[in-house]
Amino acid sequence: MLFSEKLRKEADEIYQGIFRHPFVEGLGKGDLDPESIIHYVKADFEYLNAFMNIYGLAIAKSTRREDMAYFHEQIAFVLNGEIHPHNNLCRVAGVAYDDLKGFPLPPTADHYVSHMKSTALTGSMGEILAALLPCPWTYYEIGKYLMETVQPKPDHPFYEWITFYAEDEVGQITNELRRRLDTWAKGVGPDELEKAKVAFLKSCQLEYRFWDMAITKEIWPFSVEQEVTTS
Numbered sequence: 001m002l003f004s005e006k007l008r009k010e011a012d013e014i015y016q017g018i019f020r021h022p023f024v025e026g027l028g029k030g031d032l033d034p035e036s037i038i039h040y041v042k043a044d045f046e047y048l049n050a051f052m053n054i055y056g057l058a059i060a061k062s063t064r065r066e067d068m069a070y071f072h073e074q075i076a077f078v079l080n081g082e083i084h085p086h087n088n089l090c091r092v093a094g095v096a097y098d099d100l101k102g103f104p105l106p107p108t109a110d111h112y113v114s115h116m117k118s119t120a121l122t123g124s125m126g127e128i129l130a131a132l133l134p135c136p137w138t139y140y141e142i143g144k145y146l147m148e149t150v151q152p153k154p155d156h157p158f159y160e161w162i163t164f165y166a167e168d169e170v171g172q173i174t175n176e177l178r179r180r181l182d183t184w185a186k187g188v189g190p191d192e193l194e195k196a197k198v199a200f201l202k203s204c205q206l207e208y209r210f211w212d213m214a215i216t217k218e219i220w221p222f223s224v225e226q227e228v229t230t231s
């Protein structure tokens with residue numbers, strides 16, 4: 001069994017939990033609370049900016065030009081592609097996307113970003129790939145799950161969101177990340193594999209918590225000034 005297949009098996013409980021999460025159910029039913037959508041998009045805009053920073057850290061650690069080109073391409077996808085599902089969410093919530101940019105990360109999103117950044121700074125290339133993988137992989141599976149269970153028509157409020165993540169492009173991004181991780185895994189020992197597994201499972205758990213964060217509209221306990229890293 002490939003390393004990424006083993007990871008997916010270990011994380012199955014978390015994936016199943018994500019498919020049944022109230023936010024994901026709300027995407028399928030088309031009845032999400034607009035305030036939860038707004039909370040999610042504010043956090044996700046900053047999360048995706050941090051995700052691009054992490055690709056940048058992966059470039060800094062790359063020793064092969066081909067790896068640099070790969071991470072560079074992935075930045076372009078996040079930058080130009082993921083604005084479409086965000087725009088869909090904003091339209092349904094009745095808000096302008098620009099009004100949701102530049103907010104500090106809520107605690108869970110902050111935790112997720114810190115986990116990926118520290119892995120990128122201190123971990124091996126395999127750990128970095130493992131920490132990044134749940135981002136496209138869980139969304140690709142959510143997209144496919146909603147396509148199968150809801151079979152949305154173009155007039156479904158979240159048609160664009162669902163079809164974007166169920167598309168082949170997100171599948172290819174997931175498969176390429178898995179292929180790179182599996183290639184790395186063939187050349188390392190059990191300790192290295194264990195560290196990559198831990199990084200992967202933590203990102204999966206934080207994917208689940210990210211949806212919780214949106215439903216509960218999680219905020220910091222005190223409204224002191226917070227750092228915003230991007231605009």
Ligand SMILES: Cc1ncc(CN)c(N)n1
Nearest residue numbers: 044047082135136139210
């Ligand atoms: C938290 C999170 N995880 C994954 C994705 C999909 N790239 C996203 N937009 N946001």
